[in-house]
Amino acid sequence: MNPQLIFWVPAMLRLLLVVIGAGVVWAFFGAAAGLAAALLAVTVLVFLQLYYLNRLDRWLDNPESEKMPDGWGAWTDVFSRLYKMRRNDERHQAELAEWLARFRQAMSLLPDGVVIMDDVLFLEWCNPIAQTHLGLDLERDKGMRVTNLIRHPDFMDYIILGRYEQPLTLTLRGRKLVVHLIPFENRRQILVTHDATESERIDMMRRDFIANASHELRTPLTVINGFLEIACAQPNLEVATRQSHLKLMSEQGQRMQNLVEDMLTLSRLESTDFPLRREKVHVKALLEQIVREADALSGGKHKISLTVDGPDIQGNTEELRSAFTNLVTNAIRYTPAQGKIDLQWQNTAQGPQFSVRDSGIGISREHIVRLTERFYRVDKSRSRETQGTGLGLAIVKHVMLRHQGKLVIESTVNEGSTFVAQFPASSVHCDNG
Incomplete structure (x- = not known):
């Protein structure tokens, strides 16, 4: 049935009953009694409407479905519809709260830091990794401007210039961090931090390893090549000198062989392709x-x-x-x-x-x-x-x-x-x- 009919039909019936009642009183007791009866009936109806409006107003201050008031007449349908709307709203809120909890749990398990800010950079939420990377405390710093919490000059320039296409690399709290600001929605921004300290250390070790290995190999090669050049330039060397050169070249060749064998051994020990055979x-x-x-x-x-x-x-x-x-x-x-x-x-x-x-x-x-x-x-x-x-x-x-x-x-x-x-x-x- 049309909701408007559900509301207006009972109202018109109640008014019709008031008029009929007042007419009956008028017929038996006179015009004054009929008007008084009509006025009293209208007063009661108005009082009931005000009473239910007051109950509705108090419920709206704390709209819990368990405290939904009961109604009379058209108010029964009004409160019934409000109850359904409130229950649907509570269900949606529960679903949103569950999704938000899942989101925060997932963000907390990420290896990178995640900071959620509003459009003016006030902190709304961050995961534990971001707290470690940036020195934040969600309970203490929530609602504060992030640029007031992270006072690194490079970070301030990155935020002010707004060049978010490329991430920022900075050293903060003894860590090398890669920071990337990502705007999303209309009034939210995400700050992502990645700890590159370990990868930087590994890269440095790799570079040092290559440099040191090259140096260790270059020294014996220089000795061997030097003696070979002497042998080519002076084919009539004394036997004792030639034997001395050959001995030194053999020693340097053995040194290179030992180095290569140790590098291969170390590479095999570090490789996951060679599990330990007990x-x-x-x-x-x-x-x-x-x-x-x-x-x-x-x-x-x-x-x-x-x-x-x-x-x-x-x-x-x-x-x-x-x-x-x-x-x-x-x-x-x-x-x-x-x-x-x-x-x-x-x-x-x-x-x-x-x-x-x-x-x-x-x-x-x-x-x-x-x-x-x-x-x-x-x-x-x-x-x-x-x-x-x-x-x-x-x-x-x-x-x-x-x-x-x-x-x-x-x-x-x-x-x-x-x-x-x-x-x-x-x-x-x-x-x-």
């Missing part, structure tokens, strides 16, 4: 072989001892051979003649560990944290004398990471160093049966 590692036999090789490298100049008091483990024998050999070789290279090198394999509360303790030159504290970096050298001139590639400890570090272990370094200048390869307790090999 097997039973016979640690005692492995360390005894390494000690024999160490004695040959030392040429009897050092006192090398081995103590094996630990179990076999699960791991990759060749990778552990490379790691342990690098630790022992470093000890020989940086320990003066007649020095002591103690090798020990033992089981501890934390798990099995291999320690190499020497009485060498030692390392100062500021260098220890960087020893496992590629091509890092405490003393470049001494490293050239020892013929190291600068990749040995980097290889040890990555081997230990692949075995869920860690490398611990302790050292005192002029007293010696201790390198400990610590394995987890779960790596101990258990024989079945």
